[in-house]
Amino acid sequence: MSVGLATNLGVAPVMQDAGASPLVVRGMTVSYGQKPVVFSVDMEIKNGSMTAIIGPNGAGKSTLLKAALGIVKPLAGDALVFGQPLRNQRSRIAYVPQRASVDWDFPTRVIDVVLMGLYRELGLLGRVRKGHIQKAMACLDRVGMTDFADRQIGQLSGGQQQRVFLSRALAQEAELYLLDEPFAGVDAATEKAIISVLKGLRDEGKTVVAVHHDLSTVGEYFDRVFLINTNKIAEGPVKETFTSENLDRTYGGRLATGQLDQLNLAAG
Amino acid sequence: MLLEALSLQMGYNATLVTIGACFLGVAAGVTGTFLYLRKRALVSDAISHATLPGVGAAFILMVMLGGDGRNLPVLLFGSAVSAGLGLLCVNWLTRQTRLAEDAAIGSVLSVFFGFGIVLLTIIQTMSAGRAAGLEGFLLGSTAGMLWNDAIVIVLSGAVTLALVLLLRRPMGLVAFDPEFAASSGVNIERVDLAIMGLVMAVTVVGLKIVGLILIVAMLIIPPVTARFWTDRTDRVALIAGFCGGAAAWIGAAISATAPALPTGPIIVLVSFAMFAVSMFLAPDRGVLAAFLRHQSFQKRVHLRQGLLALAQEQPIYETYTMRLLHRAGLALPDGVPTEAGKARAAKALRDEKRWQLVRADQSLESAAALYDGLREIETVLTTDQISEIDAQIGGPRGLSE
Numbered sequence: 001m002s003v004g005l006a007t008n009l010g011v012a013p014v015m016q017d018a019g020a021s022p023l024v025v026r027g028m029t030v031s032y033g034q035k036p037v038v039f040s041v042d043m044e045i046k047n048g049s050m051t052a053i054i055g056p057n058g059a060g061k062s063t064l065l066k067a068a069l070g071i072v073k074p075l076a077g078d079a080l081v082f083g084q085p086l087r088n089q090r091s092r093i094a095y096v097p098q099r100a101s102v103d104w105d106f107p108t109r110v111i112d113v114v115l116m117g118l119y120r121e122l123g124l125l126g127r128v129r130k131g132h133i134q135k136a137m138a139c140l141d142r143v144g145m146t147d148f149a150d151r152q153i154g155q156l157s158g159g160q161q162q163r164v165f166l167s168r169a170l171a172q173e174a175e176l177y178l179l180d181e182p183f184a185g186v187d188a189a190t191e192k193a194i195i196s197v198l199k200g201l202r203d204e205g206k207t208v209v210a211v212h213h214d215l216s217t218v219g220e221y222f223d224r225v226f227l228i229n230t231n232k233i234a235e236g237p238v239k240e241t242f243t244s245e246n247l248d249r250t251y252g253g254r255l256a257t258g259q260l261d262q263l264n265l266a267a268g
Numbered sequence: 269m270l271l272e273a274l275s276l277q278m279g280y281n282a283t284l285v286t287i288g289a290c291f292l293g294v295a296a297g298v299t300g301t302f303l304y305l306r307k308r309a310l311v312s313d314a315i316s317h318a319t320l321p322g323v324g325a326a327f328i329l330m331v332m333l334g335g336d337g338r339n340l341p342v343l344l345f346g347s348a349v350s351a352g353l354g355l356l357c358v359n360w361l362t363r364q365t366r367l368a369e370d371a372a373i374g375s376v377l378s379v380f381f382g383f384g385i386v387l388l389t390i391i392q393t394m395s396a397g398r399a400a401g402l403e404g405f406l407l408g409s410t411a412g413m414l415w416n417d418a419i420v421i422v423l424s425g426a427v428t429l430a431l432v433l434l435l436r437r438p439m440g441l442v443a444f445d446p447e448f449a450a451s452s453g454v455n456i457e458r459v460d461l462a463i464m465g466l467v468m469a470v471t472v473v474g475l476k477i478v479g480l481i482l483i484v485a486m487l488i489i490p491p492v493t494a495r496f497w498t499d500r501t502d503r504v505a506l507i508a509g510f511c512g513g514a515a516a517w518i519g520a521a522i523s524a525t526a527p528a529l530p531t532g533p534i535i536v537l538v539s540f541a542m543f544a545v546s547m548f549l550a551p552d553r554g555v556l557a558a559f560l561r562h563q564s565f566q567k568r569v570h571l572r573q574g575l576l577a578l579a580q581e582q583p584i585y586e587t588y589t590m591r592l593l594h595r596a597g598l599a600l601p602d603g604v605p606t607e608a609g610k611a612r613a614a615k616a617l618r619d620e621k622r623w624q625l626v627r628a629d630q631s632l633e634s635a636a637a638l639y640d641g642l643r644e645i646e647t648v649l650t651t652d653q654i655s656e657i658d659a660q661i662g663g664p665r666g667l668s669e
Contacts, residue, residue, distance in 0.1 A: 069451045070450065070451075071447050071450040071451055087453070093451065095448060095451035097445065097448055097451075101445070102444060106443070106444050106501075107305070107495060107499050107500055107501050107504050108440075108444060109499065113444075116445070116448065119437065119438075119441060119449075119452050119454075120452055124434060124435070124437060124438070125434065148637075152499035157637070160637070168448075172452075178451075189633065192630075
């Protein structure tokens, strides 16, 4: 049925809470001032899928994620994580914010950032022990950043910073990974490293959702898409949903026809 | 005389002041670290100025109830209440109106302070008011400090410090990455409130010693000083606590040596001296280090560019480059390379080609990250790796010499 899962063949997805979708958003409306950025959006993320959230600038992609995570307070609507309210399920979620959202001159080292992923495990006063460091180093290893563990984070390139953020999310050992523009402003090597980690997660049966803006890689990287422009436009497998009509409706004709032709779109 | 003061041998009052100030300094430095990292340093200015009406109101109330009016814990409690109100006003203005935080701080600070001055003036006209000495809260007044006052300061300073240590992890997390913190279930508003509440506690505790106008300095200067010396949050807090405590101890001691030296301002000046030394002399982030680094970097860039130009037989236009090449014995004054210069130039060109390959190779990324156009390739790669790269470059050019 879902042809997009081709790379997942032969790997049985791990079932969690049989039947409960990792993330369900219902009637979500978020507004900054009087203007809704996300309006009455429903979303259902399938277990073990890799979903791209796609839409033009200012279409509410990041805001939808933040509202689902309770980072932004919605005007209406709510989110269920594995069938339950978010507050009981925090430890099953990992979040990678936009790289530009933090001050990289902050006095902290790469390893310290990754250890932040163990915040829930460490609690207020838990000491950072050898085991925690080893776990953090293993997460850095998965993104090829062990050599940088002791560097101040400001000394990293943009792509390396992004990989550190991803590594912090890995340390959270979650089941649902939400990423906000993980490929924005990174070098090709980093993009490759990140996507291979994300596909690895998917192959372990985890669920990945990423705000994505590069239409040309959607088919290669993801198996499902969620198209949004303040309102939800469409949601489904890439093959069926990532069509030129849907993109036209999402971008309001702002994509040139030439651009659309270059995307290996499903016949739609 | 100063030595006596530093070793607490200047008499009872001076000892009380020095110990109290030191506790305050440590608590302020450590608490201020999180305020500074959260980039809300100026909020503390609004909080401190907002303490004044509380002091005045508490005094008036106590006198009206037939009390002495100078009871320090009650005055401090009053100042905490009005500081809390000031903080709520700043938060409310920032969130509910289009006012930016700096404008909100400016308005709250001046209005609360103005109101406080009005109350102090009224108190001056009261029969019990003349001896109150409430203006001492503006710049601190340690002359009449009592044993009980010192106990209040030391205890509340210690409690504040303990709370900061307890909350350091969520506060650091929120300061660095609030969105991630929220996604991990940290209540940002509550953590922010905790930071501000602790700052308020330090401010109130510090009223007697440094006064409300200068307490900002004790909160902000130590962490900024500490930041010059380290790249780690816990160490910034640690060094800030040390700097704050040391500055307070030394400042209180200096002021004890002469009657005309006010404690609070002297502490701030000592603190500033530490900041100035750190700013100029800190090894990595200091101004001097940055200047020297820039100089040597520029020199190496010119030398390298000069060598590459020699290797490719291009003309060198910059006199600085020429002078460097000549001084290093690599070229004659007219720009003709010496034998040594020719050899170095050829190596520079070859290294440049090697670097290009290193930087294109994902498996050598950590080495490639060190590329700055100048670094000797031998310092980052083994000879095996280099010969492997030379094999890729191919041809006699890569292998010659």
